[in-house]
Amino acid sequence: MTNTNARNVVLATLVASVLALSGCGSKKDISTVPASAEEARRPNVLLIVADDMGYSDIGAFGGEIGTPNLDALAARGLKATNFYAAPTCSPTRSMLLTGTDNHVAGLGNMAEFLGPDQKGKPGYEGHLSERVVSIASVLRDAGYHTYMAGKWHLGEESPNRPVDRGFERDFTLMQGGGSNWSDMGYPDPAHPHLTYMRNGQVIDKLPDDHFSSAAFSDFIIESVDEQKDDGKPFFAYLSFQAVHSPFAVPDDWLDRYKGQYDKGYDVLRAERLARMKDMGLVGKDATGFPRLPTIPAWDTLTPEQRQVSARKMEVYAAMLSNMDHHIGRVLDHLRANGQLDNTLVIFISDNGAEPLELLELAAKVDPGMKTWLEKNWDTRPESCGRKLSICDYGAAWAQVGSVPFRMFKGQVAEGGIRVPLIVAGPGVKHQGDVSDAVLHATDLMPTLLKVAGATHPSQQAGSTLAPITGKSWVPLLGDDVKAVRTEQDWIGWELFGNRAVHQGDWKLLYLLKGAGGPGEWQLFNLRNDPAELRDLSKEQPERVKAMLALWDEYVKTNGVILTGDGPFASGQ
Secondary structure, three states: OOOHHHHHHHHHHHHHHHHOOOOOOOHHHOOHHOOHHHHHHHEEEEEEOOOOOOHHHHHHHOOOEHHHHHHHHHHHOEEEEEEEEEHEEEEEEHHHHHHHHHHHHOOOHHHOOOOOOOOOOOOOOOOOOOOOEEEHHHHOOOOOEEEEEEEOOOOOOOOOHHHHHOOOOEEEEEEEEEEEEEEEOOOOOOEOOEEEOOOOOOOOOOOOOEEEHHHHHHHHHHHHHOOOHOOEEEEEEEEEEOOOOOOOOOOOOOOOOOOOOOOOHHHHHHHHHHHHHHHOOOOOOOOOOOOOOOOOHHHHOOOHHHHHHHHHHHHHHHHHHHHHHHHHHHHHHHHHOHHHEEEEEEEOOOOOOOOOOOHHHHHHHHHHHHHHHHOOOOHHHHHHHHHOEEEOHHHHHHHOOOOOOOOOOOOOOOOHEEEEEEEOOOOOOOOEEEEOOOOHHHHHHHHHHHHHOHHHHHHOOOOOOOOOOOOOHHHHHHHHOOOOOOOOOOEEEEEEEEEEEEEEEEEEEEEHHHHHHOOOOEEEOOOOOOOOOOOOOOOHHHHHHHHHHHHHHHHHHOOOOOOOOOHHHOOO
């Protein structure tokens, strides 16, 4: 494609999107304005999101899994140990992309688990709501190219697709997970095929050699190359399917960790915690949350059980290392193009490690679904990682990924919502430093607006858009500022009926009995007790009262509707 034709295609896409999103951004079509020297100096942004990756999995956060590219990124940037997401994927992604609470952004609950009182209510659309605008839309109106590759999970129909929400180029998996291969398999008999889109058009067939981590990375590289000569900066959202189950990895990666997990999850948890202490990621006296009583001790398993369990972790580790490899490819390409030094790179996981095993969950939801999976997918342990195989590692290894925290994905305990964050690039005056500042997914929007010199359209007169609620990280990244939140600032969460409020060092937590909690409010001092082991609610009744008032404010401000307990509906 010639440069002229490329510019025409981009212009047509931008005009169509502006018409579709009228009222969501500037009315001026800045795509017709040549990039100025000032625009050229603004940094590119590469946002990388891993799916279901545990807090302690990568080397930079204490893991034994080989992630040299992410570790190198952390060594030249900032590691944040108190970054918070939502307990599951689509609520987190809605906050990342809009700067608002997920109950405002349309993902007050996952679309798959909407309760009867939530359906049709504002904030529970199951896709990005009309009250919010995406960071892609705002940055595109500010003169950025906007690219996306990977998992979307924020609405499958127009006007809720990436192309409708500000991305001028996209290669997108519309659902939340499934096969990583060209077969496009989705483990649901009611909907057995995944939906992929490329630049707003449904893809009927993927290339025979498609593997998600490679293909998504290729698309970002291709997009950057196609428009690099016009001088405009880019915002690229690389949203990996990895390491969401079912685990998958190319054949030549399958045995890279063979035998490395034979010592089992109990030993591994202790080793990770020790490394995290040595690295300054947790305090020297930190205690990890104990193995759940539903998980047997490793040495009580039969040899066959240990072999199968270790193999699943081997494949998980290989999948994560493979993702890191492809992140390295993208970074190396930017370096070779002379673009990396002017690219702000942000890496996170969207939530904590996944404890649910698909076959076990299917049996609880619908025995017929389990039968269908066993008939149409390969459930043999020896096939783990191959095409159309059902492979996941369960709660025992998820607890390893959550070290030292309580619980995992799906819950507002620390193991579900505290995830690793790495930021490196222009404006980041850190070289491997560790920050314990409290940060949140809604902070991404105000941070990038500051970096890009853009304003949020909710500030325009007459706007009906919801304002952003996050805090900019720019002072933390570039100055000697230690925090972006005061001791009085607070953050709230709710998903599946589980609830939490965080203020200063304190956290008020409500876990349903069905989620393994007491079904009542508990109070923890996270500074002294990050594993949430010592409930101080009886000792601090006034603090509980004050934080309950914050919870009530959170419910009122964000329109929280407490129904739809999803996987935890069995107990209050």
